[in-house]
Amino acid sequence: MTGAVRQPVFADVDTGVDDAMALAYLFASADAEVVGIGSTAGNVPVEQVCENNLGLLELCGMTGIEVSKGADGPLSIPLRTAEDTHGPAGLGYARLPASRQVLAPYTTADAWVGAAHAYPGELIGLVTGPLTNLALALRKEPALPKLLRRLVIMGGAFDYRGNTTAVAEWNISVDPESAAEVFAVWGAAWGLHKPTHLPIILGLNLTENAIMTPSILSRLAVAAGSPSAQMSVLDDRGTPSAASNPLIRVLEDAMRFYFEFHFDQGEGYLAHLHDPLAAAVALDPDLVRYRQATVDVELTGTLTRAMTVADWNGRWGRDLNAHVGIEIDPAAFFDRFIDRVGPFAQRLG
Known part of the structure; x- marks a missing residue:
């Protein structure tokens, strides 16, 4: 991608296996300039997320990117983590190098606001964990929706089964109140007035089509010369x-744990790359086909709490607040992932 225009990206993550692969994709993309990484509790506690983010920067030789510590739990309920899915430290069997970098002296909510003001109308926001930090940032700066160029959220499940409860997706279920707050604020800020600026929401109905297999992972290793x-x-x-390649070794050790988890769940020896797909869409929204809707989160249902509900036909009479991803070409996504991350890993040696 010689001569590609670099787009500023702020990534808010709860770094487990697929978040790490999303960050690797961003680092490998000539059209991305990661201007900050926010950490939130989710897959693992926030302290471990911070450590993982710093270790990935060290592993990938990335400098000049500040990592901030965000919320250590949801807005109003106890934290649940997912070590069974991502391993005790969040990255499966992988081990990251110790980092010489220290955390930023401000919270992730402040980092969101600072990045948006530093790149008004240009910043791309990416959230691949619970929406707690973004909800807190919106409380600090209600104008945030109008400062961002684009927001991409991995979360929810639309007319589709959940992966945490029968109907709820993990990121939303960890902190449903924050998700409901974010969707409400975005609808009030833009809604019908400028629907092109609505957030892109990629739910399980879309991301579970991005199926990583051992053969695809082997293609990545070959592309890295390893x-x-x-x-x-x-x-x-x-x-x-x-x-032999350090990045490929980490990704393979992380993915093996992920493969084993999905196998134990009866899904096969494979894994869903939810977060890397969201990173790819953040840089190129045309990878996905969308449908506009008004999205809300069920907060009180006995069986349906944390379910994302899309009003496709305007029956609520409320402003639009989302572009919901409904179709993806998985082969095109994996080709792009390998074409970027493979050569990047090779350059790292």
Whole structure:
């Protein structure tokens, strides 16, 4: 992508396996300038998320990117984490190098506001964890929706099953109150007046089509010049990567845990790359087909709490507040992921 225009991106993450791959995608993209990384509790506690983010910057040789510590729990309910899905430290079997960098001296909510004012009308916001930090940022700066160029959220499930409860997706279920608050504020800020500026929401109905397999992961290793044995469900649990490349080794060790988790759930020896897909869409929204809707989050239902509900036909009589992703070409996404992350890993040696 020689000569690509670099787009400023602020990433708010709860770094588990697929968040790490999303960050690697952004680092590898010539059309992205990551101007800050926010950390929120979700897949693992916020202190571990911060450590993972700093370690990824060290591993990838990225400098000049500040990592901020955000919310250590949801707005009004106790925190739940997902070590069963992502491993005790969030990155499966992978181990990151210790970082020499320290955390920014401000919160992630402040980082959102600062980045938006530093790049008014240009900043792309990406959220791949619970929406707690963004809700807090909106309380500090209600004009935030009009300062961003684009907001992409990985969360929810639209006319589709949940992955945490029967109807609720993980990121929304961790802090449904913050999600409901974000959607309400965005609708009030833009709604019918300028629907092109509504957030892009990528739910499980879309992201579960981005299925990583051992063969695709092997293609990535080859693209990095670091081929290794293709993973198999027949391998011993926790078999370490034999890749010589440090980034490929970390991604393979992280993905093995993710593959094993999905296999144990009866889904096959595979994994869904929710967050890397969201990172790709943040840089190029044309990767996905959308449908406009008014989205809200159920907060009181006994069986349906944290369910994302889309009013497709305006029956609520409320302003639009979302572009909901409904269709993706997975092969095109994986080609792009490999074309970017493979050569980037190779340059790292």
